[in-house]
Amino acid sequence: MRNHTALGASLICGMALAACSPTTPTGSPSEADPKVAIVSPVAPAPSQPSGGRQPVAFDPCSKIDDAVPAALGFDPTTRKRGDFVFDDYAFIGCQFSRKEAVRGQPLEVGTLTISSTNITLDEMRARNYEGARPTTVNAREALFSTSRAAEACNIAFTGPDATIDVRVDSSAAFTDWVGCDHIDEAARTVEAALPSK
Template sequence: MRRFIPLIVGGLLAVAACSSSPQSEQNGTPSSALPSVTVMAPVSPAPAQPASNRQPVRFDPCARIDDAVPTALGFVATTRERSDYVFDDYAFIGCDFTRSETVRGQQLQVGHLTISSTNVTLEEMRARDYEDARPTTVNGKEALFHRTRAAESCYIAMPGPDATIEVRVSSAIAFTDWVACDHIDEAARTVEAALPKEGK
């Protein structure tokens, strides 16, 4: 059975918020309807999506997730990097952040946080043969947990501005005591709280 490809491989200074208005307007969402966010390391716009029976993904986590979200979870906001998967009939538009630690005198990347918006529905994800899949909730909303043990990664998919938001955390346990799957629930709650809400 075909599986949807997840997004894997993966005292404050005052700064000006990075505006994503051009991309927002291109996607059909008026910029005035979107709250401003602080993005210290802006990235390129999301890739084009081919026409299909699905609505295109309009919410771009790389443009619309504030630096405060990865920072609160222990990731470096300035490592913001695109992590997109676009196919003929669906897309994952996402953003990746890294976590670093000093390991034997060297600064190494020991974890990743990936936030992606997709036009794949939660119902479709439930039908897939994900490893260790089980229902869960995030801030009172239904969600789906699954994991990839070989990649030391855990995921939670939940309702989002398009169809679904998927949050992934991973860790290189050979180099760190920080176990990603112990933090997936916190990551999902933090991301969900930062998503735009209907009527706002």
């Protein structure tokens, strides 16, 4: 099974001076908002070095209700951390799996990743991601990008920190369901669940 990552993680790794690897947090489940329904809580977000930017404060793994992935066809009980922390910026993320019966076995055929980052939309534009084009998500300014190699699409839009990145991917080897066909709906659904601007 492929390793699903946050927006342009492979590109980010190529540009970052620091080592690029997912951060594995330890400890008890994160403190979820009592108004947010989460059946399978996960560990808290990892610590972030103070490299001049404001640390990411919005944690999708503790602030995004199970109803969001469920509405998009992803299993909320598969909630897991998907963080990438660097010397001077971070993606604090949460991943959910879509499963289907493949040759009689339930297999992961797609992933939804929701990340909050302290990289601005202007900085993302400057990185010139594959297939990048401007768009909007509800009333928020946004940037669409794609990764054909990873069968993934992303939409990043202004959020509680600097941007929220929503990524949907799929595996054509296992399913006819195409993640990129659902990226607009995923971004709109996530945006609607965010705190008011």
